[in-house]
């Protein structure tokens with residue numbers, strides 16, 4: 001391992017510790033959109049960026065941006081992730097990707113790049129304060145909708161007031177957007193938040209796509225009745241139907257490669273010990289990197305639900321169905337990331353992201369690529385979240401390599 005990368009990795013680890021202290025709650029890490037602890041993060045991180053020679057600014061979406069300026073360049077490579085957390089979150093989710101970007105800028109030191117390198121700390125990805133995720137990246141990608149400004153947090157503060165209170169202009173969020181032409185691409189490094197890299201013994205992996213997601217609310221309707229007097233063969237038990245359905249969800253998930261299918265919420269009515277359940281509402285979450293596979297799975301499960309209720313004369317109602325399409329990564333940039341991993345002596349593993357990231361929104365306007373870091377224990381959105389210092393060092397080397405090789409493609413006129 002290169003000693004410079006190891007030293008920078010130590011710095012990233014200690015900076016993650018320092019930023020973890022910027023929290024709304026003492027004893028755990030909670031940092032929501034444009035709260036006082038976020039200002040503290042901006043002060044500390046902005047100071048480190050300035051020390052590294054970056055030009056810093058905060059855009060009207062509340063994103064902190066540090067630019068490694070390249071004389072004469074007209075285009076920009078963006079590296080970033082988010083600075084907010086869930087309540088009681090971990091110290092690496094989001095923040096790690098921003099600090100890795102800064103470490104890469106520090107590692108490249110004097111070398112000339114034919115593009116600016118912008119390190120962005122997005123203001124909000126988790127969607128906790130205003131029940132709306134990806135606020136920061138939506139501003140940068142130019143897809144922020146003005147009506148979101150009227151949303152109210154649990155203290156009655158509108159988003160408009162929160163932005164103005166941070167010294168920014170809510171009526172000019174559009175100025176935060178980068179044009180499609182000026183951006184070379186967006187690269188995000190993030191904890192895997194899963195076990196794939198750890199099981200494979202690999203420090204890093206390249207994301208091959210971000211899974212699309214279907215979310216449904218379903219209802220099984222049966223007939224409530226006395227638990228003691230209704231004979232078993234005369235029953236139309238909504239929970240028994242729902243239980244059979246959950247079994248179908250699990251078996252389809254197991255049989256279909258790459259599918260994730262989950263019933264995570266069940267509401268039983270009347271939910272009493274001595275009454276046969278008359279009604280059960282449940283959630284269904286289905287994800288796959290191929291939209292057609294996901295849609296087929298949802299349709300198959302709806303057919304299964306109908307079949308289950310038909311057998312007992314119950315009914316099965318689709319209450320709500322929403323979907324988010326899968327996100328494609330940029331082939332050239334992802335290949336360059338994979339080559340950079342190989343060059344650093346590691347197997348360039350490919351894996352699907354089952355979770356959403358700022359890259360989902362950035363992909364609406366820019367080419368994107370994502371790098372995942374091994375996540376020991378896979379625990380995320382939790383204080384026990386961990387990452388290995390040595391994996392962070394490899395990530396710094398790989399991302400620096402990536403930027404240098406991307407610069408070479410510019411020099412040869414083969415740029416993306």
Ligand SMILES: [Zn+2]
Pocket residue numbers: 082093094125190357
């Ligand atoms: Zn995250």
